[in-house]
Every structure is written in structure tokens, then in C-alpha cells.
Amino acid sequence: MxxxxxxxxxxxxxxxxxxxxxxxxxxxxxxxxxxxxxxxxxxxxxxxxxxxxxxxxxxxxxxxxxxxxxxxxxxxxxxxxxxxxxxxxxxxxxxxxxxxxxxxxxxxxxxxxxxxxxxxPADASPGVPPSPSRHAAACESSEDDEILLRGGRIFTNDPDQPWCDALLVRGRRIVAAGTGEALAMQVRPGARVVELAGRTVIPGFNDAHMHHTPDPTGVRLPIDHSSSWDEAHARIAEACAAAPPGTWIFGTMSEAVTNARDATRTVLDRIAPKHPVILLGITNHTNVVNTEAMRRLGIDDRAPDPVGGWFERVPPYGRLNGRIHEYAQWAPQRCFASMASVEEGAASLRTLGAECLRLGITTLQNMSWTPVRRYVQMLDAAALPIRVRVIRFPPSGPAGRLVHEDIDVGAPASPLVTVEGTKWILDGTWVERGAALGRGYADAPWQTGRENFSRAEIMQMLAESLRSGEHLLLHAIGTATIESVLCCLEAFEPPVDWKQSGFRLEHGDGFTDVQMARARRLGVLVVQNPSHFVLAGQYASRFGTGTRYASFGSLFANGMDVAIGSDGPLNPFLGIWAATTHPANPEEAVDRETAVAAYTWGSAVAEGLQAEKGRLAPGYLADLAVLSADIFSVPAERLPGIESQLTMVDGRIAYESPVR
Known part of the structure; x- marks a missing residue:
């Protein structure tokens, strides 16, 4: 690695x-x-x-x-x-x-x-889904297949015709949008007719930013965002008492555990001397491992810091204390993720795919800790009926970034799967006070965050993207990090059309008004994650009152392209609720049509497919969801409970609710 x-x-x-x-x-x-x-x-x-x-x-x-x-x-x-x-x-x-x-x-x-x-091969093991070749054939819709959906309230996302009550689908694409009476006259004999009975229809959700990573064999601790360090202690001890020595024990730390200074290798060694333990940060920017995990993951006390990350060390001898940050934990966490077999990964993906269809998600843009080649093997075995864009998420080492990793993966078996784009992490998050604000945090003025890469390195990332034609995604949360990105974008001569290049900035919580105006001129698209806005108290305590944070509505007001990704709970209706109420900063909330458009067409723009997906208009791919309630009118508190009653992907009905 x-x-x-x-x-x-x-x-x-x-x-x-x-x-x-x-x-x-x-x-x-x-x-x-x-x-x-x-x-x-x-x-x-x-x-x-x-x-x-x-x-x-x-x-x-x-x-x-x-x-x-x-x-x-x-x-x-x-x-x-x-x-x-x-x-x-x-x-x-x-x-x-x-x-x-x-x-x-x-x-x-x-x-x-x-x-x-x-x-x-997948067919050789019981319980593994059909082979990729059969799945690929099954995904091919005949150009003669027709489905008429009529009698609904259809949000097309098309500026020329925002609403209609019927759609005609032929093969993979929408061929007409209008009234049920008019479209019925165009239907061929044998077409399926779906009576919508007044239900709301939207383009399929396109989750532009997620990190699905299948668990390997081991014990996942039942700890969550509210767990204390004492609770985590108790759970680890229980797991050690029940599982044989050598069994992996792992879990996702809460904010409190992530920032607990005594969450170290020494403490974990006392609790679990014979079990490898890896505690994953709630933001995946800080992990904690014990000595046995270090041995399994190949982390040596003499290990040098990689570019973009660092190990915490115990003075004066430099022994690692088990807390590893940013790109220091990239390679070990990817090694850990790689312990999941292809079969386990396929099972995890099938569960994920079923949940996506139930929630009306038709596209995932995933940045997995599992190396790309392995993840594509899992996807081939899982044969999902939804679209998946696999985005490269390379690690780094002491000598630099591994820029060529998995660049030659080849074509996935399924036509619904693509491998495109590369993501780099430029700073941490505000949760562990790692986002580079350019000033002290309100609740810890001595901490300012940290940029993982120099501006020279960012320039190299941009140049690599332009040479390869691959889309570049840069995680940047703090105001200082955003400033570095903008300065680098502006430094190219002759000027580059960054929108045309597919450049994306992930998160952007610390945008200032001046920075937004510059980003709009440069063509920067921002992928935001409204589910983060529910952590209202943490935003306020970290950034402080009187400053802009968790930018969302102002991005639209400045004329920027915006997409939405989950980067947390998968439920897109929870994301819509958070985007339209914005618990952390209500002034940054948007209306529901804006939020749905960002979660569909905006996310299609984020993968360069805005002419193919995200709208229910003639010529667009037929990816859509028929909802259990009207997402545009139900009380806000009911939004997270909405589901899809019928989900269509690539012109095929991939899911229908048992009760409609």
C-alpha cells in the first residue's frame, strides 16, 4: 500500500x-x-x-x-x-x-x-447472486418495452415543464411527458400502465457522496454517536469476554470518544490485550488502534508519517500511542476494509441496494475504504439493479500520494457500474477540530485545524486531473482550506473552465461570501451533506456565533451548482428535511423543490451526466421514484418517514412496495 x-x-x-x-x-x-x-x-x-x-x-x-x-x-x-x-x-x-x-x-x-x-466464480458459492454476465443481460431493457405512468403529480425538474401528470417510458428512456389522456394515444399494444392515483413522482435520488464499506468478519461494537468513552470501554470488554482471542473488534466512535485524549493504544491494550481493536472515528479522520491491531495492520512504532497524515507519539522516544490521523490511517483502514471477502461485500451491497430502492435512490456515488479493484469485484458479484459510480479514494505513503492506484481496473461487468473520478482529503472536519479555519476554534482557541497538503500539492492534483480527464473531488471544509483551493484554481494560465472539467468541492462548510463569489466565477460545484446539519450544537460551539458556517442556502443564492450526498444516514428524506429546516443555521435553509432538484439533477451535474439523468423529460434515462407521500407538502416532521412505493431504474421497475 x-x-x-x-x-x-x-x-x-x-x-x-x-x-x-x-x-x-x-x-x-x-x-x-x-x-x-x-x-x-x-x-x-x-x-x-x-x-x-x-x-x-x-x-x-x-x-x-x-x-x-x-x-x-x-x-x-x-x-x-x-x-x-x-x-x-x-x-x-x-x-x-x-x-x-x-x-x-x-x-x-x-x-x-x-x-x-x-x-x-460467484456461481460456485451457495447464496451468491446470479453471475455478472446474466445480470448484465437482465439489465438491458428492450427498446420495445413500454410503461405508461399516469394520474400522478410528477415533478420533472425540467425548467420548460416542471410538472406533469403522466410519463411514457420506452426502453431505457422517457419518450414523452404530459397528460395521461394525450400519452395514452401514443402507447403501443402490450404496454404496462401504472396508475399513480395522485401519488407524487420525482426523479430518482442520486446520492453524490457516500462511503459504503463492507465490514470484515469480527465483532462490531454497538456504540453510536452518543456513546461515552466509559460505555465504549464496557462494550469492548464484553466483546473480548465472548469472542476468542484474535477476533477483530471494531466500531465507530462518537464525537466524545474521538476527542477523548485517553482513547489510546495503552488503554485499549489493558482492555483487549489479545484482540485486535480498531475504533473508527465518526468522521473517519481519526482512528484509534491497539497494539494487536497495529501488528495485524503492519503499523510499526518506527513508521514515518505519510504525506497528508500523522501518528501521535509518546515523548520522548516516539512510540506510537495508537491515535492515527488523516492519511496515516488511510492505509491501515483500507487494509482492514480489505479483510471483507468478495462474498461478504456482495451480501452487504445487496442489503444496501435493497434499502436504496425502498428509499427511491437510483444512483450511488461511492468513495469506499475498500480498494477499488476489490469493490468492483464485490459489485460484480452483487449484481445490483441500481447505478453505482465508484470513485477512487487513494492513500498516501511517506514518499507521496499513490496517484496511480487502481487506475487500470478495467470495465465492470454491469453496465450500471462505472469507475470514474479521484478524491483527495485536504483537511479534517469540525467534529475533531481538524478543518483548517485560519483562526482558533470558538471552543478551543488554541486549535486552528490543519491542511493536509500544500498548495503546490493541490496544484499537482489539479494538473493530474486535467491531464487524465478524470473528475477531481477535493474535500475542503475550513475557510483556510477553501482559500487554498480557490487560489490554486485561479493560478492556472490560461484560465481553466473548471465546471467543464468536472471539478467538485466536497462540503465547504466554511465558505465566506467573498469566497462563494470567486467559486461561482470559477465554475466550482459544491456537494453538501445536509444530514450533518442535525449536529446543530457542535456547529455552533466549534465555529462560534456571528460567523457563517454550514453554508447551504447561500450557495444557491450565489448562483453556484450544488449537489447533495448523504455522507451519513442513507435516508434521502432525512436529508431533505435537514436541507429545508437546517437545524444548525435556519437562515441557510432552502425550499423543498430546490432541495429535491439538488439531490437529483444537481447530483447528476456532479458526475457530468446532467444531460442523461436527474430530470423526467424526453430523452432522459427513466430513473424515478413514486413516493408514499407528497414530499412537497407533508409537514416537515413527516418527511423522514416517506418511502418509495415504486422505483424505476434504467426503464425497468426495480422495486414495488408490497402494499400500494
């Missing part, structure tokens, strides 16, 4: 050609040149010993949160397992007898004894 900047990991561990053994030697030689952050960088002997050790705890789930879920097949645990899989499958007796080390012989023979095989 810590390969030198500009070197692709796939170049270091290319699959074998003529013989397995020489390729394994090349893989190991390449791996030795890297810092050990994952099993993919381990020596052959260390790799084998660690995966065999991990295979000791096969425990069936019994519904008790303290018991680990089923064990993933351990060779699926590495973030670059493809090369090992290819080697094991291509190795034969001739190759093995050609001087391969004893550890490799043992590894291959162990694999050969596994009836399923480590990299078995």
Missing part, C-alpha cells in the same frame, strides 16, 4: 505468465521494497503464517453482537490479493517442483484442498 509515488502496485506484483514460482519471487521481491501496511506487502512466509493464524476462529453467528460473524476466507483479506489468487490458480506440480520455497508449496497445496477455491 505504500508504494513510491508514481509506481503502480500492479506493476510490482504482476500475475505470472510461464511459471508460477518466478512470478511469486518477483511479487515477493517487489513487496519487500514496500513498507508493510497489509498482507499484500508481506514476505511469502509472513503472508502464509498470518493468514493461517487468522483461520483459527471459525464461529457460526448466533445473533449475539458479541460473537464474530462468519470468517472470510483469509486469502481474500489482502488489498492486492488478485496476484496471489492468479499465482495459486496457475501453479501446478511442475511449477512447484521448480524450486518454489516450502512456504509457497504449503500455500498452494492448502489452496488446492479448498473445495471452493479462493477466487471461485
Amino acid at each position: 505504500h508504494s513510491p509515488a508514481g509506481i503502480r502496485f500492479s506493476d510490482l506484483i504482476a500475475p505470472p505468465r510461464a511459471s508460477a514460482a518466478p512470478a511469486i519471487d518477483r511479487a515477493a521481491d517487489g513487496a519487500k521494497r514496500l513498507s508493510p501496511a497489509c498482507l499484500c506487502t508481506a514476505s511469502r512466509e509472513n503472508f502464509l503464517s498470518r493468514v493461517v493464524e487468522s483461520d483459527r476462529h471459525r464461529i457460526a453467528p448466533d445473533g449475539d453482537w458479541r460473537r464474530p460473524r462468519r470468517l472470510t476466507r483469509p486469502l481474500d483479506w489482502t488489498c492486492a490479493a488478485d496476484a496471489w489468487h492468479a499465482m495459486s490458480k496457475q501453479a501446478d506440480d511442475a511449477a512447484l517442483s521448480d524450486g518454489a520455497p516450502a512456504a509457497v508449496v504449503s500455500l498452494v497445496r492448502w489452496l488446492q484442498q479448498d473445495g471452493e477455491g479462493i477466487a471461485a
Whole structure:
């Protein structure tokens, strides 16, 4: 995971050609040149010993949160397992007898004894969905298929015709919008007619910013945003008492635990001396690990800080205290996420897909901690009936950013899945006081936040995006970080049309009015996350009264393009409620039509597909949701309870509520 900047990991561990053994030697030689952050960088002997050790705890789930879920097949645990899989499958007796080390012989023979095989195709395992090829065929709508939806209140999001009461869908696209009576005359024999009975229809929600990452095998702690450090202590102790030594224990920390100064490796070691523990920050900008987790994740006390991140150390000797920040926790967290097998990831994705359809979400734009290649494998196995844009989320190492990681993934099996765009994190968040404000925090004036990358590095990110044609997403929350981004955008000569380039700024909570005006001139699109606005007290305490924060309505007022992503609770109706009430700063609230438009067409703009999605107009893809209540008129407190009663993706009805 810590390969030198500009070197692709796939170049270091290319699959074998003529013989397995020489390729394994090349893989190991390449791996030795890297810092050990994952099993993919381990020596052959260390790799084998660690995966065999991990295979000791096969425990069936019994519904008790303290018991680990089923064990993933351990060779699926590495973030670059493809090369090992290819080697094991291509190795034969001739190759093995050609001087391969004893550890490799043992590894291959162990694999050969596994009836399923480590990299078995999806159809080979029970409970795995249909193969990607069958899914791809199923997703193809015939151009002759027709569906007429009529008798509803349809919000088209089309400025030329904002509302209608009927839509005609042919194949994948909408061919007409108007009245039911007029469109009925265009329907061919055999078309399906959906009677809307006055229900509200909107374009399918497009979640522009989320971080779905399947859990690996282990015990997920039942701690949440309100849990105290003492409560987390108790839960970890319970898990250790119930789960065998060596079982992973993990959970998402609350704001209080994230910022607890005694949430350290030393304390975790006392509670869990024999279990690897990783506590993930509520914002995923600060994690805490114990010594056993450090050993499993390849974190050494002598590890140098990576570019864009840092380890907290105990003076005077520099021993790591287990608190790791920003890009220091990127590689370990990705290593941890990679421990989920393809089958486990597919199961998690199927659950996610079903929930999306129930909520009227037809597109996800996901930045997973799971490495892109592995995540695409999970998507191929899951065969979801919704659209997924996989956005690269690379780590960094002491030598720099891994700019080439997963750049050559190839085409996913499903036509509904794309891999496009790269995201970099320029600062933290206000929750852990990591967003760079350019001044002291109101509740901790000695803290100002921190920018992860210099302006020179930001310029490189922008230049890389322009050269590759890939969309660039930059996380920037604090006012000082936003200023750095704007200065870099303005520095290009000749000036660049950043809107045309697909550039996005994620969050932007600390925008000033002057910065908004500059961002509009530059063509900056902002992806905001209204679900964050429910943390009203934390916003006020961090930013202080009398200052602008949690910008939303003012973005629209300044003429900027705005999209919405969840970056938290998936429910888009909760997001609409937060956008239209804005508990943190009511003056920044917007009306419901504006919020729905941002969550649909605005998010399509954020992926460069505004001519394809986000509107219910002729020529647009037929992605839509028929709602259980009128999102534009129900009392605000009822918004989070709305669901979709019929969800259409790519011209196909992908979900219908059992009771309509």
C-alpha cells in the first residue's frame, strides 16, 4: 500500500505468465521494497503464517453482537490479493517442483484442498447472486418495452415543464411527458400502465457522496454517536469476554470518544490485550488502534508519517500511542476494509441496494475504504439493479500520494457500474477540530485545524486531473482550506473552465461570501451533506456565533451548482428535511423543490451526466421514484418517514412496495 509515488502496485506484483514460482519471487521481491501496511506487502512466509493464524476462529453467528460473524476466507483479506489468487490458480506440480520455497508449496497445496477455491466464480458459492454476465443481460431493457405512468403529480425538474401528470417510458428512456389522456394515444399494444392515483413522482435520488464499506468478519461494537468513552470501554470488554482471542473488534466512535485524549493504544491494550481493536472515528479522520491491531495492520512504532497524515507519539522516544490521523490511517483502514471477502461485500451491497430502492435512490456515488479493484469485484458479484459510480479514494505513503492506484481496473461487468473520478482529503472536519479555519476554534482557541497538503500539492492534483480527464473531488471544509483551493484554481494560465472539467468541492462548510463569489466565477460545484446539519450544537460551539458556517442556502443564492450526498444516514428524506429546516443555521435553509432538484439533477451535474439523468423529460434515462407521500407538502416532521412505493431504474421497475 505504500508504494513510491508514481509506481503502480500492479506493476510490482504482476500475475505470472510461464511459471508460477518466478512470478511469486518477483511479487515477493517487489513487496519487500514496500513498507508493510497489509498482507499484500508481506514476505511469502509472513503472508502464509498470518493468514493461517487468522483461520483459527471459525464461529457460526448466533445473533449475539458479541460473537464474530462468519470468517472470510483469509486469502481474500489482502488489498492486492488478485496476484496471489492468479499465482495459486496457475501453479501446478511442475511449477512447484521448480524450486518454489516450502512456504509457497504449503500455500498452494492448502489452496488446492479448498473445495471452493479462493477466487471461485460467484456461481460456485451457495447464496451468491446470479453471475455478472446474466445480470448484465437482465439489465438491458428492450427498446420495445413500454410503461405508461399516469394520474400522478410528477415533478420533472425540467425548467420548460416542471410538472406533469403522466410519463411514457420506452426502453431505457422517457419518450414523452404530459397528460395521461394525450400519452395514452401514443402507447403501443402490450404496454404496462401504472396508475399513480395522485401519488407524487420525482426523479430518482442520486446520492453524490457516500462511503459504503463492507465490514470484515469480527465483532462490531454497538456504540453510536452518543456513546461515552466509559460505555465504549464496557462494550469492548464484553466483546473480548465472548469472542476468542484474535477476533477483530471494531466500531465507530462518537464525537466524545474521538476527542477523548485517553482513547489510546495503552488503554485499549489493558482492555483487549489479545484482540485486535480498531475504533473508527465518526468522521473517519481519526482512528484509534491497539497494539494487536497495529501488528495485524503492519503499523510499526518506527513508521514515518505519510504525506497528508500523522501518528501521535509518546515523548520522548516516539512510540506510537495508537491515535492515527488523516492519511496515516488511510492505509491501515483500507487494509482492514480489505479483510471483507468478495462474498461478504456482495451480501452487504445487496442489503444496501435493497434499502436504496425502498428509499427511491437510483444512483450511488461511492468513495469506499475498500480498494477499488476489490469493490468492483464485490459489485460484480452483487449484481445490483441500481447505478453505482465508484470513485477512487487513494492513500498516501511517506514518499507521496499513490496517484496511480487502481487506475487500470478495467470495465465492470454491469453496465450500471462505472469507475470514474479521484478524491483527495485536504483537511479534517469540525467534529475533531481538524478543518483548517485560519483562526482558533470558538471552543478551543488554541486549535486552528490543519491542511493536509500544500498548495503546490493541490496544484499537482489539479494538473493530474486535467491531464487524465478524470473528475477531481477535493474535500475542503475550513475557510483556510477553501482559500487554498480557490487560489490554486485561479493560478492556472490560461484560465481553466473548471465546471467543464468536472471539478467538485466536497462540503465547504466554511465558505465566506467573498469566497462563494470567486467559486461561482470559477465554475466550482459544491456537494453538501445536509444530514450533518442535525449536529446543530457542535456547529455552533466549534465555529462560534456571528460567523457563517454550514453554508447551504447561500450557495444557491450565489448562483453556484450544488449537489447533495448523504455522507451519513442513507435516508434521502432525512436529508431533505435537514436541507429545508437546517437545524444548525435556519437562515441557510432552502425550499423543498430546490432541495429535491439538488439531490437529483444537481447530483447528476456532479458526475457530468446532467444531460442523461436527474430530470423526467424526453430523452432522459427513466430513473424515478413514486413516493408514499407528497414530499412537497407533508409537514416537515413527516418527511423522514416517506418511502418509495415504486422505483424505476434504467426503464425497468426495480422495486414495488408490497402494499400500494
